[in-house]
Amino acid sequence: MLPCAITPAATGAAPVARLLPLAGLGLLAMALAGCAVGPDYATPAQFLPTNWGNAPKTNKPLEAKRLARWWTKLGDRRLDAIVERAVAGNLDVASAKARIREARATRRQAVGALFPQVDGFGSGTRSRTAAATSASGGNTTGNLFQAGFDASFELDLFGANARNVEAATFGVDAADEDLRGVLLTLIGDVATNYVEARGAQARVALARRTSASQRETERLTRTRFTAGSASALDVERAAAQAATTEAAVPTLEAAYAQSLHQLGILTGEAPTALAGILDRGGPIPAARGTPPAGIPADVLVNRPDVRRAERQLAQSTARIGQAEAALYPSISLTGNIATTALKTGDLAKNSSIGWSFGPSLSVPIFNGGELRAAVEVAQAQRDQSDAALRLSVLTALQDVENSLVNLAKERQRAGKLAAATASFREAARLSRTLYQSGAASFLDVLDAERSLYSAEDTLLQSRVAVTSNFVSLNKALGGGWDKPVAVDLPRVIDANTGPHPRAAY
Template identity: 65%
Template sequence: MTATASALRVGIAASLALLLAGCAVGPDYRTPSLAMPVSWKGEAAKTRPARPQLSQWWRNLGDPLLNALVDEAVAGNLDVASAKAAIREARATRRQAVGGLFPTVDGTADADRTKTAATQTGTGASVTASTFQSGFDASWELDLFGATRREVEAATYGVDAANEELRSTLLTLVGDVAQNYVEARGYQARIALARRTAASQRETAGLTRQKLEAGSASSVDAANAAGLAATTAAEIPSLESSLAQSIHRLGVLTGRSPASLSPRMAATKPIPSPRRPPAAGLPADVLLTRPDVRRAERQLAQYTAKIGQAEAALYPSVSLTGSISTTSSKIGDLAKRSTIGWSYGPSVNVPLFQGGSLRAAVDVAKAQRDQYFVAFKASVLTALEDVENALVSLAKERQRAGQLATAASNYREAARLARELYRAGSSDFLDVLDAERSAFEAEDALLQSRVLAATDYVALNKALGGGWDRPVDVSKPEVVDVATGPRLGGQVVVASRPPPSARSR
């Protein structure tokens, strides 16, 4: 009998522990398995593909000012600041969900002053009495079917997704800074080329006027020479406008006013050129390196957990409630000579009929999960497409730049010889006109090709997932509220924090 009673107590204790621990409904998340290509079509076949070296890839362009601008952009960019705030929001949401796993306790206090009329007391005199009461109310909803735990799980995945969103923002930011910087240097180089060419063509126009005065050239030649010089000079204003726009974009990307970087970008510098093309690694690497892919996978996990949260609402819920209070006619007697009352017990809520709304909520959660599954697959395909396109573009642009370099060299030599022959009177002016026009177009095309090759290098690193890989402090708010405590009236004073780049200067 004793053994039976002991076994019964053990069984009851085990059942109670299981009841308190609860169970979980809904699907458990597993990372989807996707078929991935074994190699990149746009990269030369290798026996063992090298892992991409993506850490601070922009430093391979060898430009100290670009390196500094990237650092300043990470510190001051407004999109980055917004992504940091989103992380703080996700973390706070998770803490809020975790709070649902614990009991809630509220303190209560009450004071009453009552007067009973003489007609009601039966004593011929009115009676005035005071009543003081204080106590605590507590409640705890047992997470029997895992609704709150699924909510915490979803919130945890939400924090992961917010972190990946910040990485994605940083990746885009670094790529945009590098691209706009390369384009700005390209415009500077093209402006310098147009100015040199226009000056040379004006010299040719002056020589043609001298020949016209000497009777060895026609008015048509003089007009063509002056027209060619003016046409080349007309390219300069549009190039200067594009240069200004690139500098303005860089200013905004660093969190400053558009024209703030104009003094630092005034000096003409060479177009940044990568030392070597990056290794692309294996296609499966993008699953680990691309933050947009990682974010999509975390969002899929988040919405998978929400299915269990919705399904838990189909099952009964059990809450434990309790209260204790003490009542006295004097406030000083609450802890000594007072009346103490208490109550405790469970309450059960069983959903019997909700008009199908609970089942519909489960279907909504499943449909949302399916959408994020499709979005995850789409992000993987987009990543693969980005890398393949960048590999082909970079390889072909490098080939094109080599051919353009040869063409520009030949056209420069042809223009030089045509001018010498024309000066000596052994050549027609049309030969000079064609040679100078062809030389300028070839050199300008070469500069544009170098810009495209550098921007294709930037695009490839972005496609591979190369971004900012150093720690970023997300704990500091952008707005600091002051005078937020209890007060009679007035306005809340809001102080905005200066960007980190400004504080460090």
């Protein structure tokens, strides 16, 4: 029942009566505008273990803020500065920021379809009518001016446009998580390459110290040979061992250069841009302690790749509803108001103005199964996204378990290597003492020195591996950048984009 009675006046009853069916149709369309087809997204359940297999058992979730800025725990200010530099200049980060701007603009495009579209037009023509076709029997010349507006509005009866906005919104969320993932990977790569660079420097220094000591041994052996207390074989063995150690230096220097160059690229600069910082040398960053692992369910919250996969699943689900809406009728409201006159001064006269308004209905009757196939395509893409989400969760669990094991076992190995190095150092000292007293052969001395160098070099590699595994564990847990990142400012700023003379090509 209408809220109030309408009693048309005698002079306007017919026009109002003609408009009533259109008004009723509009009200019905607006009532249907809240409908939607297709599945409504719900976050899928994930069946996860209650505890990690290689970490202390706990039922307390891990807060993301405890993982933030984990690299500062390595206690290396130069590393901290390089991380800041990389976040500001890395080109993968710049691409991720652009993808966020793209996703936001795509959503604004989708939202625009929910509103009416209005266009203005105007024209002016001067024409001459031939005498043969003129009613007056002579040539006539005249002007015709037109101006007006066209408007159209698609009623989103079954939620196609709303589903498109929903999908675009999920796309923005996925782009945000993509940036977080890029930052996580970037910081991990910076820390790993920095540690490897410091490790290569330490190994180069060790090789040079050892080779210098071995050359001194060679010199003393030659002196003993001249005095007749050593053989030529001892001299050649000493020279060969020193040369072998020296041969390791170029390989280690090349490894250092590769890490240096990679750090330069990660900061978005020239490969040798950080040479001034790293060439001064520095200790291998030491990882103290083990970051808390929390519970396996934390990866659903803290890992950006898992969160991105979940948002992409939501986006794919919304696309199904958008495809299904195409199977149903669509209604558009169109309107036009225009004025036509022979003189520009007459365009505003009431007698020159005309208008039209009404709905249009489109019903899909036969399309050879194209629309239904589009729904099946969207469903298959949703299933792919679902599998990708589940795989990302399993991969995250694997990453954490592997990193926990690697860090713990490498620390055990480093402890044993440290003990072995201490023993080899004492053995080298004893072998020299015994050799000088004639109780040991020169071969024993060379073997002890060679074993000591190998143990010290292996210990340095293990220290690098411990810190690298510490980095990998923090990455696996989802630790990363926690400061706001400005994404609104494009990297490329266009100038003179308005109307201007064309460039000659």
